[in-house]
Amino acid sequence: MxxxxxxxxxxxxxxxxxxxxxxxxxxxxxxxxxxxxxxxxxxxxxxxxxxxxxxxxxxxxxxxxxxxxxxxxxxxxxxDQLNPKADSSDRTQHLFWLHASQGSMMPLMLMDSIFRIIQERVPALLNLIIRPVLNRTGDGFIKPRMEKLLIQAEQSLAKQDWFGGSHLTTADILLSYPIESANARGYITDAHPNTKAWLARIYSRPAFKSAKALDDRDTMVLPLG
Missing domain, CATH: 3.40.30.10 (Glutaredoxin)
Known part of the structure; x- marks a missing residue:
């Protein structure tokens, strides 16, 4: 087992x-x-x-x-629902978001986390030097890439309820962590109604609720500090 x-x-x-x-x-x-x-x-x-x-x-x-x-x-x-077969019409979209989660979105959120932790923990005087550099890097690298991913997410979710197609797939499960992180950090706004609706859908799933009850945490995102 x-x-x-x-x-x-x-x-x-x-x-x-x-x-x-x-x-x-x-x-x-x-x-x-x-x-x-x-x-x-x-x-x-x-x-x-x-x-x-x-x-x-x-x-x-x-x-x-x-x-x-x-x-x-x-x-x-x-x-076959959580992992669409090769001949499924949902397979291509499922594969894209499955790998975009770990290959594109997670690295951006990891960089964002590291930048935030550095700014939280370094001495105030050193922070005066570091903060502008990190903010400039975030604005020039992390935010534009996240915006493009979220635009594509909005377009995908305008066509169906789930990233993996007509049903929840492991693409949605993998995306839950970086998207909840993005939401907690202000990347997801009123300009992303479809993504917000998707978050509400995953939160309402019985299996998600039972996992949360076992987890005993209000959020999946590691607190800073």
């Missing part, structure tokens, strides 16, 4: 949500971050090959990386 080693405020929530959507048996082991450093505890790092979240174990198998874990779970528990 698969065991999800679930670190709070981490990308492993998406794996937890997937398991709830599938309705399969699994074991959940929770780990809390250090309240000061926000780092994973040593007991978690001892399990994870990379010391990062998410990670699952299944017998002698220990697997990290969200995309690899999702593929592994769907190999074990195939689901």
């Amino acid at each position: 698969i065991t999800l080693h679930h670190l709070e405020y981490s990308q492993s929530f998406r794996v937890l949500w997937l398991l709830e959507e599938l309705g399969v048996k699994y074991e959940l082991k929770k780990y809390n971050r250090d309240p000061v450093t926000h780092q994973a505890p040593d007991e978690y790092k001892a399990v994870s090959p990379l010391g990062t979240a998410p990670v699952i174990t299944d017998g002698d198998i220990c697997l990290a990386e969200t995309g690899a874990i999702i593929d592994y779970i769907l190999d074990r528990h195939p689901n």
Whole structure:
């Protein structure tokens, strides 16, 4: 049986949500971050090959990386709705957003997080020097790319309710973390009504709610500070 080693405020929530959507048996082991450093505890790092979240174990198998874990779970528990087949009309769009999530949107949100953490933690005098540089980089690199992605998201969601096509797919599950992060940081505005409506739809799903109840957190986004 698969065991999800679930670190709070981490990308492993998406794996937890997937398991709830599938309705399969699994074991959940929770780990809390250090309240000061926000780092994973040593007991978690001892399990994870990379010391990062998410990670699952299944017998002698220990697997990290969200995309690899999702593929592994769907190999074990195939689901044509969550993972459209090659001959499905939804397959191309599903694949685009599945990989845009990890390949385009997540790196931008990671950079945004790092910039914000630096500005929160450096001494005030040094911050006077760093802040203009980081803000200029954010305005010139992160924001324009996020805006293009969100425009495409709006266009996709104007045609159907889900990024993966006519039904929720793992593309939607993967996108939940970077889009909720973008929403929390002000990238998603009233100019993105379709994306806001999509967020409301994922929040209303029974499996999302049950995963949230198991997670015991109000947000998937790691707090700064």
